[in-house]
Amino acid sequence: MKQDTTLKITRAREQILTLLREANCPVCYEDIKERISMDKATFYRNIITFEAHGMIRSFESNNKKRYYELYQTPHAHFFCTQCDRIQCIQEDLHIQLENYQIEDVMLKGICPHCQELQTRESPSESLR
Amino acid sequence: MKQDTTLKITRAREQILTLLREANCPVCYEDIKERISMDKATFYRNIITFEAHGMIRSFESNNKKRYYELYQTPHAHFFCTQCDRIQCIQEDLHIQLENYQIEDVMLKGICPHCQELQTRESPSESLR
DNA sequence: CTCTATGCAAAAACTTTGCAGGGAT
DNA sequence: ATCCCTGCAAAGTTTTTGCATAGAG
Numbered sequence: 001m002k003q004d005t006t007l008k009i010t011r012a013r014e015q016i017l018t019l020l021r022e023a024n025c026p027v028c029y030e031d032i033k034e035r036i037s038m039d040k041a042t043f044y045r046n047i048i049t050f051e052a053h054g055m056i057r058s059f060e061s062n063n064k065k066r067y068y069e070l071y072q073t074p075h076a077h078f079f080c081t082q083c084d085r086i087q088c089i090q091e092d093l094h095i096q097l098e099n100y101q102i103e104d105v106m107l108k109g110i111c112p113h114c115q116e117l118q119t120r121e122s123p124s125e126s127l128r
Numbered sequence: 129m130k131q132d133t134t135l136k137i138t139r140a141r142e143q144i145l146t147l148l149r150e151a152n153c154p155v156c157y158e159d160i161k162e163r164i165s166m167d168k169a170t171f172y173r174n175i176i177t178f179e180a181h182g183m184i185r186s187f188e189s190n191n192k193k194r195y196y197e198l199y200q201t202p203h204a205h206f207f208c209t210q211c212d213r214i215q216c217i218q219e220d221l222h223i224q225l226e227n228y229q230i231e232d233v234m235l236k237g238i239c240p241h242c243q244e245l246q247t248r249e250s251p252s253e254s255l256r
Numbered sequence: 257c258t259c260t261a262t263g264c265a266a267a268a269a270c271t272t273t274g275c276a277g278g279g280a281t
Numbered sequence: 282a283t284c285c286c287t288g289c290a291a292a293g294t295t296t297t298t299g300c301a302t303a304g305a306g
Contacts, residue, residue, distance in 0.1 A: 008280095008285085008286085010279095010280095010285095010286065010287085012286075012287070013286095028270095029270080029271085030270095038287090038288095039287065039288045039289070040270090040271075040272095040288095041271090041272075041273080041287075041288065041289080041290095042286080042287055042288070044270095044271060044272065045272085045273095045286085045287085046286090048272095059190070059236075060188035060189065060190060060192065061188065062187075062188060064188065064192070064194075064269075064270065064295080064296080065269090065270070066192075066270085066271080078225070078228060081231065089225065091225065093223050093224075093225065094222075095221050095223060095235070096221075097206070097217065097219065097221065097235065099240040099243070100206060100235070100237060100238070100239060100240060101237045101238040101243055102235050102236070102237040103209065103236050103237040103238070104235070104236035104237065105233070105234075105235055105236075106233075106234040106235075106236070107223070107225070107228070107230050107232070107233055107234075108187070108230070108231050108232035108233075108234070109228060109229045109230040109231040109232065110228070110229040110231070111228060112227035112228060115227070115229055136260080136261090136305090138260095138261065138262085138304095138305090140261075140262070141261090156295095157295080157296085158295095166262090166263095167262065167263045167264070168263095168295090168296075168297095169262075169263065169264080169265095169296095169297075169298080170261075170262055170263070172295095172296060172297070173261080173262085173297085173298095174261090176297095192270085192271085192294075192295065193294090193295070193296095194295080194296080
């Protein structure tokens with residue numbers, strides 16, 4: 001990491017950073033591509049640069065795409081297996097695990113929205 | 129999921145299942161390939177079958193490979209960013225998050241072993 | 257014989273690399 | 282003139298699909 005070095009902010013970099021800043025959840029290249037026209041090589045190369053400067057964090061999703069977000073306050077992420085969306089969890093989960101240095105927490109499951117949809121579509125349980 | 133249906137255990141399937149059973153951590157296709165000779169199509173197709181039968185669980189790792197393990201007692205996984213190994217965490221982490229249905233917990237960070245290595249290699253902190 | 261499993265090769269999906277041109281200093 | 286950023290194309294990696302054959306019941 002060379003967080004000390006100043007990074008030249010080119011047009012491409014500014015576009016990516018702005019988009020990351022305005023997103024309220026992690027984004028992948030596909031998300032970027034939809035909104036700004038930029039070659040994938042430029043995107044991925046700048047992502048590597050940003051990571052080297054400690055400006056963003058990244059992680060794999062279930063759909064084999066890699067997702068990126070600005071590095072801000074540490075927080076957990078919830079991956080919904082139904083809608084495939086990634087949500088930021090700001091609550092402190094109080095996870096402790098002796099001798100392990102935890103840098104990131106990822107939860108997988110069904111988000112509130114998708115649970116509600118399920119209940120409506122198959123109300124058998126609640127009607128019995 | 130068709131957990132009710134019985135699955136025919138062919139030679140290829142038995143090989144994969146045996147290997148999964150004997151592994152003490154999740155494995156990817158590369159791990160399998162090293163130990164048994166089997167076409168990748170056969171491997172991946174059987175993995176899909178196993179998942180459909182609720183026999184295994186899978187998840188992405190940081191190295192873009194997908195990892196698989198036998199479905200046993202639910203437990204968390206720790207992904208070490210240094211040695212890239214995946215460890216099963218059997219302790220109950222008591223994670224609660226209202227309205228979210230959590231099916232899987234993944235932690236990223238530095239495992240005890242790699243922390244120890246770090247301390248030895250750069251002992252500046254402890255020597256001061 | 258029928259039905260499914262397997263192997264090989266090709267395709268698909270996402271990311272990285274090589275290389276030449278362009279802009280900034 | 283130099284440095285490095287960008288775009289295009291090609292290559293790389295992992296997983297999936299098509300198709301013909303092999304094998305079980």
